[in-house]
Amino acid sequence: MSGERMAGGTDAKRLRTSAQGLRRDTGSEQAPAQLTVVEVFGRLLGPRRNHLMGVLLLGVCGVALSVAGPVFLGKATDQVFAGMLSQRFPPGSTRREMLEELRANGDTTMLAIVNRVDVVPGQGIDFSRVTHYLVIALVLYAVAAVLLLLQGRLITTMAQRVVTELREQVEDKLAHLPLRYFDGRPRGEVISRVTNDIGAIAIGLELAQPVTAAMTVAGSLLMMFYISPLLTLVLVVTVPVLLLLSGRLARRSQVQAAERMTRTGLLFAHVEEQYTGHRTTWLFGRQDEDDASFVEHNDALYESSVGAVLISGMIRPLSMFVTSLNYVLIAVIGVLLVTSGGISLGGVQAFLQYSAQFNRPIGQIGEIIQRTQAGVASSRRVFDLLDEPEQPADPARPTRLETVCGHVEFRYVSFRYRPDTPVLENLSLTVHPGQTVAVVGPTGAGKTTLVNLLLRFYEPDSGRITLDGADIAGMNRAELRARIGMVLQDVWLFDGTIADNIAYGNPDAAFDEIVEAARAAHVDTFVRALPEGYHTVLGDDDVISAGEKQLITVARAFLARPAILVLDEATSAVDTRTEAHIQKAMHTLRAGRTSFVIAHRLSTIRDADLILVMESGRVVEQGDHETLMRTAGPYARMYAAQFGTPESGGAEEPYGDAAATAKG
Structure with missing residues (x-):
């Protein structure tokens, strides 16, 4: 069925996110090329620049308003503090008199504090101004929350749209990959890329948190510098150390995240294989071995998962320690600055709020890195799939046959699955319309390969295959396969x-x-x-x-x-009586059609017009049943061995020397 899904053109719109150099040898498991985080997200989000601009605009506005909030809360605090200080002085006195009194009493600390706030002697707390500042702060926070909510909604919608389109592009890519790609990989590993990896990308693309965090850090830093450069210096002096350590841990986490996704794919492939083959497992009593294999894959995934989580998890305690240390230093130095008149009490309060806003994203850097690196690792695996070379495109102007008579010809066709293992060598064959051609031979002789080439599941290395005189390489695959019906040994429903x-x-x-x-x-x-x-x-x-x-x-x-019929061991799963009925039905079905019958039961092909005996990719004998039996060649020996006729003597090897490493 893999080949059937490859019908159709290659002109569908696909997400061209392929990374240069991402090539995977058939059947091998290699680490994807190390794309940077910027490259990964650039490939995913580059086509949606307008949405990104909207996300940035909403984020800037929302963060700006939320950053402005502590300023007005600090003003409200200063107003309350000034009102409490004003009660220490008699009503009606002036501010100048109040300052002279403090200077005369030698109370330099109170003098410095009063100089930083607007104290009106005897006035008390002006609750109207306090309320005014609080209302402004409330409005700022409310509007900021709405803007950030809209930003989160926009970026979530954008991320899900990108992932949805990515699934479509992967599905389209799978439909245009050659059959060789699927033959060389476990199905579960491919499925894991389409499900688990794209799901991890969806989580990694939820960028509202890191984008907002970066803006908050920048805005808070600017406001803190405006309030007190000295306190800002105390705060940021430890940040480079934290960022350096976090960067190193992030690089190690990235490697572990890639390993985890690879291990997840291998475990998924193992589970899918064991689930589909559980009857065979029970039949041969291999439960213990399969359980041991599962434990091995599971333990490997456990180790890589623990490594990824532990490394990224180290960042959070480290950032919490730095945050707590900064908070203590700011509080102590802030109090000293208040008493010396270097800053107001409300300024210290606002600064502490800004430091909390600044440190909160720093404390979440572990979670952000873990999500981002998981998304990047999964993106690389998906890009690796998207970068796989597709099957050759159909011609821009394909050859079209209005009617198909069924004249098939192989002209000096050679083909190899692997460079060092020939499967077909200079095969020439002519099948006339309406003929039934049976192909027999040992496993690995190239029987099924012949049919795969006819259906263009694979392309020959050299030579030509023609249908009614037209080279099938110049035909549209979908139209070609629509003219060919196939009944496989492996049933698919x-x-x-x-x-x-x-x-x-x-x-x-x-x-x-x-x-x-x-x-x-x-x-x-x-x-x-x-x-x-x-x-x-x-x-x-x-x-x-x-x-x-x-x-x-x-x-x-x-x-x-169909105009051409291919039967690949089509009666292998039926009993002898049913097989007799099927043979009659097949005779009716083959009437007027060119038919290729691949069979090991020689009784099913005795009435074939032409029998091809293949060994090691070559036709070593051909003719009808009676002719081949008279020649006493490989076919006669196979027939005698299968049915126990005297010619076999019980000693003949029915299948000769099979090319065990080739596919048949």
């Missing part, structure tokens, strides 16, 4: 009704046509016995047997009405 599965290759077929195809494939009898009949939903509950599932795939081929 999706979770849907039996009728839907039969109509998969011809979704516009009427129900009567579905039933007609089912009868021709001997499906109708057992389907009628089911409670829901053709509306029975197929899933993992095994309501039908493996042989019955294979019969449904035969009915699917009947209904598709």
